[in-house]
Amino acid sequence: MSMIEFHDVQKFYGHFHALHDINLKIDQGETVVLIGPSGSGKSTLVRTVNGLESIQKGQLIVNNHDLSDPKTDLNILRRDVGMVFQHFNLYKNKDVLENIMLAPRIVSHMPEKENKEQAMHLLEMVGLEKWAHNMPSQISGGQKQRVAIARTLAMRPKLILYDEPTSALDPEMIDDVLQVIKKVTTDSGMTSLIVTHEMGFAKEVANRVIFMDQGRIVEDDASESFFKRPKTERAQQFLSKIISH
């Protein structure tokens, strides 16, 4: 069963051709890491998957919803497709617990008691149960990102998109967040699509690596063979630069 299918997808910003001829199939349960230089279209590609960015041509099917069809209800699609952002995007007007409980309450109409129990359980999982009643402004970046992951999990999604989840963090915070993501991806059987610059992490969690450059998918391979022996020169170049320091 495939979770995401891109068929000849094109994305333009005005005249700028941001995504070229994207063809990609991701199966349920896969953990796919998306890497490439900045400006290569990784974030744009991930954001098309839950409709935060529209596509101009081709067909995109996610969890059996056709995003190329304007009649598709994105709100319904997004219930099953979580997203973790580079800048966390926690609701600044709500405390940590409320951040997690809001969507289950108003989108899935989960009973209040169950919702609260689930939220506390998720906070325990990310190691932040003591911070339940703090405002987002009172916790660190790494903690914010862990709350954001808990918030995403609260909707019990089938697919989680991670858009550079550690790029805005101080170096010593990165590991905690990566540990949580690793736990989520390996425990759950959920499908994950992760944009990251953390190559060590990519190697560890990914079944499959997609390398992008200038809006195109340049290489799409099993994680192990990609990191051992990248096929294209562009990917070799990229890896040698990243790993050399």
Next chain:
Amino acid sequence: MQNWINALSWLNVRFLLMGLWVTIYISVISVILSFILGSILGIIRYSKIKFVSKIVGFIIDIIRNVPLLLIIFFTYFGLPNFGLRPETIPAAIIAMTVFESTMIAEIVRSGIQSVDPGQMEGARSTGMSFVQALWHVVLPQAYKNMIPTIISQFVSLIKDTSLATIIVVPELMQHAQVIYGQNANYILPMFAALAVLYFIVCFTLSVIGNQIGKRLS
């Protein structure tokens, strides 16, 4: 000195306070109506429904760039041509509400735009609709930032109600005119009384606004 004592006799002061009551009455109703209407217009302007947003924007631009006095004239002398004959006080309320709503709409729109777009994206990515995301996440943050601007807009509204004297609304300004119309020596005392009364009302509102602003931040 005797002029001032005569001008500020209890009878005259009571007459002024009756005018002040009408001023406050018009202001409070216009503030409430224009806050609601202005918020709705501001949200429509912000929304991505392009066609409606453009039309609303066009109407707002026209009203904002026309003198309030003209709008007051229009509601009182113009509307009867369309079969509506509002009394003076409702006419003033309609005019103030129409004018202030466009001001509030622009404040609301820029207030919403000043909230980090990530807040909207974060909320939408969990499956919330545009309206749910606005209501639970974006608007509470936007209004918090907007409070000082909105309060000062309402202070101008109160002062602007004095323009309604032109259609003989029995508000504060008009009552003062009635008093000094009887005796030219009362002009200065009446101006002083007007200044003090408007100041007390507007300054109190500003102080309340600042207190709310402080408590929220």
